[in-house]
Amino acid sequence: MSFGTPVYSKALKQAVRDAYAAGLLMVGAAGNGSAGVEYPAAFPEVMAVAAVNPEAKISEFCNTGEELEVAAPGEKVKVASFFDGNEVTHGTSIAVPHVTGAASLLWEKDLTKSNEFIRVLIRESAKDLEGTDVCGLLDVGYAEQSYDAFAEQFVEGDAALETAVIPDNTEEPERFTNINTDESYVEGRWKGSDHKGAVDKGSSGLGFSSAVISIVKQGTVYPDQNVDWSKGEYHPWWHGRWETTTTTVKRMKHTRLNWDVNYVAVLEMVTEIAYEGGEIRSYMTYDWFDGMDPDTYAEVKNDLIVLKGKFGKVLSENTKANRKYFLHGCAIHSITDAFAHSTTRPDGTRIAHTGEPKQADDITYYSGRYKMAIYTVENILKELKNEIISDGDDVLRAVKKKCLEGDVKFKILKIKPYLNANGYYHSVLDQININARTG
Numbered sequence: 001m002s003f004g005t006p007v008y009s010k011a012l013k014q015a016v017r018d019a020y021a022a023g024l025l026m027v028g029a030a031g032n033g034s035a036g037v038e039y040p041a042a043f044p045e046v047m048a049v050a051a052v053n054p055e056a057k058i059s060e061f062c063n064t065g066e067e068l069e070v071a072a073p074g075e076k077v078k079v080a081s082f083f084d085g086n087e088v089t090h091g092t093s094i095a096v097p098h099v100t101g102a103a104s105l106l107w108e109k110d111l112t113k114s115n116e117f118i119r120v121l122i123r124e125s126a127k128d129l130e131g132t133d134v135c136g137l138l139d140v141g142y143a144e145q146s147y148d149a150f151a152e153q154f155v156e157g158d159a160a161l162e163t164a165v166i167p168d169n170t171e172e173p174e175r176f177t178n179i180n181t182d183e184s185y186v187e188g189r190w191k192g193s194d195h196k197g198a199v200d201k202g203s204s205g206l207g208f209s210s211a212v213i214s215i216v217k218q219g220t221v222y223p224d225q226n227v228d229w230s231k232g233e234y235h236p237w238w239h240g241r242w243e244t245t246t247t248t249v250k251r252m253k254h255t256r257l258n259w260d261v262n263y264v265a266v267l268e269m270v271t272e273i274a275y276e277g278g279e280i281r282s283y284m285t286y287d288w289f290d291g292m293d294p295d296t297y298a299e300v301k302n303d304l305i306v307l308k309g310k311f312g313k314v315l316s317e318n319t320k321a322n323r324k325y326f327l328h329g330c331a332i333h334s335i336t337d338a339f340a341h342s343t344t345r346p347d348g349t350r351i352a353h354t355g356e357p358k359q360a361d362d363i364t365y366y367s368g369r370y371k372m373a374i375y376t377v378e379n380i381l382k383e384l385k386n387e388i389i390s391d392g393d394d395v396l397r398a399v400k401k402k403c404l405e406g407d408v409k410f411k412i413l414k415i416k417p418y419l420n421a422n423g424y425y426h427s428v429l430d431q432i433n434i435n436a437r438t439g
Contacts, residue, residue: 001026001027001028001029001040001041001046001096002028002029002092002093002096003029003040004028004029004030004031004038004039004040004041005038005039006031006035006036006038006039007039008039009039012039012040012043013039013043016040016043016045016046017043017045019045020045020046020115023114023115024115025047025103025107025115025118025119026040026045026046026047027046027047027049027096027099027100027103028040028041028046028047028048028049028096029041029049029091029092029093029095029096030048030049030050030051030062030063030064030065030067030068030092031062031063031092032051032061032062032063032091032092032210035063036063036064036065037063037064037065037067037068038063041067042065042067044067047069047070047099047119047122047123048065048067048068048069049068049069049070049071049072049092049095049096049099050062050063050064050068050070050071050072050074050092050095050135051071051072051073051074051075051090051091051092051094051095052071052072052073052074052075052095052129052137053074053075053076054073054075054076056129056130056137057129057130057131058071058129058131058132059074059075059090059092061090061091061210062074062092063092064132064134065134066134068134068135069119069122069123069135070099070122070123070126070135070136070137070138071095071126071129071135071136071137071138072095072096072098072099072137072138073094073095073098074090074091074092074094074095075090075094076090077089077090077094090210091210098138099122099138101140102122102138102140102143103118103122105140105144106118106121106122106140106143106144106147109147110151113151114156116156117151117154117156120154121143121146121147121150121154121166122138122143123135123136124150124166125139125142125143125146125166126138126139127139127142127171128168139171142171146166149166150166206381206382206385207385208381208385212325215315215322215325215326215329216325216326216328216329216332216381216384217329218314218315218326218329219325219326219327219328219329219330219331219332219333220329220330220332220333221329221333222314222326222329222330222333223235223238223239223330223333223334224333228303228306229303232337232341233245233247233248234247234248234249235248235249235299235303236248236261237261237263237266237296237299237300237303237334238303238330238333238334238337239333239334239337239341240263240334240335240336240337240338240339240340240341240342241261241263241337241338241341241342242260242261242263242338242342242413242414242418243258243259243260243261244257244258244259244261245258246258250299251299251302252295252298252299252302254295254298255295256295259293259295259296260293260414261296262291262292262293262296262414262418262421262422263334263335263338263342263418264291264335264391264392264395264415264418264419264421264422265289265290265291265292265293265296265418265421265422266292266296266300266331266334266335267331267334267335267380267390267391267392267394267395268289268290268291268292268389268390268391268392268422269284269289269292269297269300270300270304270327270328270330270331270334271327271328271331271380271383271384271389271390271391272284272289272389273304273327274323274324274325274326274327274328274331275324275387275389277319277320277321277323277324278304278307278308278311278323278327279308280301280304280305285297286298290391290392290421290422290423291392291418291421291422291423304327311323311326314326325384328380328384328390331380331390332377332380335373335376335380335395336373336376336377338373338412338415339369339370339372339373339376339412340360340361340369340373341360342412342413342414342415343360343366343369343410343411343412343413344410344411344412344413344434344437344438345366345409345410345411346409346410346411347438348411348434348436348437348438348439349437349438349439350437350439351365351366351410366409366410367407368402368407368408368409368410369410371402371405371407372398372399372402372408373398375397375398375401375402376394376395376398378398379393379394379395379397379398380394391422391423391424392418392419392422392423392424393424395415395419395424396419396424396426396429399412399415399426399428399429399432400426400428403428403431403432408431408432410432411432411433411434412432412433412434413434413435413436413437414433414434414435415429415432415433416429416430416433417433417435
């Protein structure tokens with residue numbers, strides 16, 4: 001469980017009790033606010049999990065308390081990201097899956113074993129951690145090694161046997177000093193209502209709190225999760241598509257059936273509105289955003305107006321700042337999808353998004369696409385940190401950087417005219433631009 005709250009709930013307590021009585025093993029994130037362990041992890045029926053850093057020490061951001069039972073890796077962990085890619089992340093929610101996986105491996109030995117058996121085995125086989133005697137570091141290997149001896153002597157509810165059966169795990173925890181931080185670094189955990197967050201110490205060095213990045217991440221997946229925005233052929237402005245199609249869902253009245261969608265102008269529009277907390281000011285007509293057309297503008301505006309009415313449910317705290325971060329995530333999703341859905345092979349043939357293989361979302365297929373997308377995200381986050389609206393400059397700088405590195409064998413549909421319309425020009429665009437697919 002990766003959700004948390006500092007507020008005690010009688011209903012949540014009862015639900016946890018019922019689940020434990022039914023034989024479920026519940027594993028919960030302690031929280032990232034450098035405070036006390038949050039609920040539900042704080043309930044005695046739940047294994048509260050702490051995060052450790054690559055040096056095998058409890059992470060600075062991790063909530064602490066006597067409720068902690070075990071720790072697991074929770075900093076600089078590579079996980080799946082948008083565009084079928086990866087990112088490096090941290091948080092107690094990143095530590096929880098390690099414990100869940102260990103429990104699964106141990107439980108498959110004998111499915112008749114109780115949740116208490118698995119819980120105590122994990123806890124008592126953990127390695128000692130420097131600087132704390134509250135909990136140890138998960139060691140599934142030692143747990144498996146100790147399994148048979150532990151099973152012979154374990155008695156349900158007999159806490160006296162816990163430390164007598166398994167000798168202390170005195171093996172030195174493994175430390176990792178060479179961490180690959182080439183991936184985008186964000187922090188993960190579904191935050192508590194008053195989560196203060198830890199300062200981002202990732203490769204970007206921008207200092208975002210985990211709470212902020214968590215909200216940005218919510219926004220990055222929202223276009224795929226929200227049924228009213230999902231699928232690029234239906235809602236191209238949220239999925240980096242360069243044009244509408246006959247299947248595009250059009251909720252507003254238009255004078256034409258199909259039109260070009262300037263994904264760069266969409267980036268500028270959404271991030272500028274983000275700084276207004278989602279409010280679309282009267283001066284924000286379509287021609288306020290360089291390169292925007294009235295039809296795309298009308299559709300994006302309508303979607304954002306509808307979203308405004310949902311923020312109370314989408315965000316745990318519906319504040320202007322949180323709406324700003326969330327909308328930046330939506331903008332990131334849109335522009336990074338352009339490198340998947342608006343690209344072609346060098347000869348202009350389509351990189352397929354449907355069927356098999358789904359090459360458009362394969363980051364190893366013309367891998368420079370994904371790297372260019374990552375550079376764009378880094379630029380957008382830097383602008384966000386400095387309260388600057390993102391636009392074509394962030395995209396152009398990413399294109400130039402990747403082209404300078406080489407390995408740019410793909411083409412991007414209409415990136416030159418779209419960037420030009422947004423006010424940005426460079427000869428490098430001739431290298432990667434293509435105005436139409438050849439097949």
